Ligand SMILES: Nc1ncnc2c1ncn2[C@@H]1O[C@H](COP(=O)(O)OP(=O)(O)OP(=O)(O)O)[C@@H](O)[C@H]1O
């Protein structure tokens with residue numbers, strides 16, 4: 001098997017606070033291969049963004065990587081400092097944020113923002129960069145790109161701005177793109193277009209994608225595999241189809257039952273009782289145990305086995321004999 | 325673009341009309357101009373004649389119009405005290421104030437912005453914290469006290485710099501300048517620091533807080549996520565956005581420098597319009613006071629107009645835009 005583009009090994013992020021050390025990411029392990037889209041789902045506060053920020057080296061202090069390793073194209077990057085890490089951002093790792101209305105500098109023409117990004121990373125001339133800026137806008141489907149390079153962000157609609165953001169994230173041809181809820185802030189009508197665009201561009205270029213979202217519809221639509229996070233830990237990891245139709249982890253099961261997904265044809269939505277624990281009150285053993293219908297003594301004593309490869313982090317995973 | 329500028333000019337004109345009204349009211353109602361102009365020995369005839377001559381028997385609106393008409397032509401009447409046209413006196417004094425204000429303004433803006441950016445970028449550094457603490461003193465000490473302290477230190481104790489006056493000036497015809505002689509330049513140092521310090525600290529603190537706010541914005545995170553160098557993130561992306569709210573305040577503060585020059589000019593016996601105004605108050609020299617008021621407000625309004633137009637160039641969102649997207 002080819003070497004993965006991104007490989008996260010047992011990654012933990014810690015935030016020291018006055019009330020003790022919080023662990024928004026706790027021992028997470030996964031790989032993303034070239035051309036693969038890995039969906040990351042989980043409730044708000046599960047640590048999805050923290051993990052993404054750790055990879056691109058943009059954790060805001062005092063949050064920091066406290067354990068584990070991050071490998072990009074066979075090179076370890078979690079211990080890179082300052083300028084060495086900066087060189088990777090934009091060049092090897094592109095990022096797309098949630099809100100396209102605030103992601104672009106309002107005072108600079110979008111063409112200038114593209115050109116500055118390319119000139120920072122690529123050994124090309126200014127005129128070459130300007131040419132590529134137009135091409136980049138064409139590629140993300142901005143009509144009249146040759147003219148629109150001279151426009152300012154406020155002259156575009158939300159959906160168009162997210163296309164510009166994607167063009168910016170991809171303009172130096174990174175091997176990994178982290179998209180943190182790229183459609184959450186958009187009109188429902190343009191969400192599917194943006195996801196389709198992201199998917200097409202990354203497939204064409206063989207870019208690995210970390211697609212963070214809490215929209216299972218987006219995952220079903222675009223992702224190859226999905227990682228489910230709960231309270232900073234990985235609950236389950238597997239091919240999208242398996243996880244959606246035959247979840248093994250009780251949390252994933254509850255999550256699927258509470259998601260209106262056409263493909264599953266459920267009419268009544270199920271709610272998981274309780275709420276995800278706060279970071280300063282994660283229970284011993286399996287973090288899900290206070291809410292879990294299958295909980296047993298063992299779950300309160302020892303942490304569930306961690307996910308490595310395709311599995312659920314659970315002592316008593318759901319069996320799906322009928323599926324196999 | 326043109327409509328925007330025309331609107332701003334119209335607003336400025338309105339402000340000037342109102343200030344003109346105040347100046348005129350001073351003329352008309354503070355003390356009796358006839359009293360002021362005729363000495364003790366006067367006849368009822370003299371008074372009547374002068375009243376007609378000055379147009380004081382005309383309706384208020386006509387008088388106000390006359391006043392404006394004269395003011396626009398630079399005619400503010402004759403100083404009660406010096407018996408010379410006010411405009412001549414003002415023109416003699418203006419260069420001193422304008423040179424002082426220009427140097428102070430440039431110092432305040434340059435150092436204010438530079439230190440503001442520095443303290444924002446190095447928020448946690450020792451140097452930034454020291455600067456912030458010292459700046460508190462700059463904001464809280466009154467101007468005259470700063471002036472006196474500087475005089476004490478650099479003139480009295482060290483004897484490096486003169487404590488009063490403009491030094492040697494060169495007469496260029498309509499303008500006298502202190503920029504061309506060593507003693508003129510030396511004389512500028514203490515007064516311009518005194519005058520600009522408050523504005524500098526104010527601008528610095530404002531730039532710092534705005535910059536910190538901007539550095540928290542998503543587009544700065546995105547700029548970092550694109551791997552831009554710190555220099556580009558700070559100066560190309562952050563500073564420009566910081567300047568949008570800051571620039572109005574800078575305009576107001578530069579205007580304030582000209583107004584506050586009164587205190588500094590008094591402390592340093594600087595022969596500018598501020599000192600002239602103080603002396604005019606002592607002698608209730610109304611024409612000089614009114615002219616000073618008009619002059620200062622013209623400068624204020626002018627600076628604000630320039631700021632508004634600058635705005636327009638910095639922030640594309642203000643420009644009339646061809647609507648795009650869909
Ligand atoms: N400076 C901080 N101090 C303490 N806790 C923090 C800090 N920053 C983030 N957290 C916590 O870290 C946890 C993980 O946050 P993260 O942003 O990764 O969640 P997320 O899964 O991306 O959620 P969302 O779907 O809302 O974006 C959250 O519980 C958050 O409250």
Ligand code: SF4
Nearest residue numbers: 286289292299314315
């Ligand atoms: S380990 Fe136990 S508590 Fe945790 S999800 Fe599995 S069954 Fe539930």
Ligand SMILES: [Mg+2]
Nearest residue numbers: 048049050180
């Ligand atoms: Mg998030």
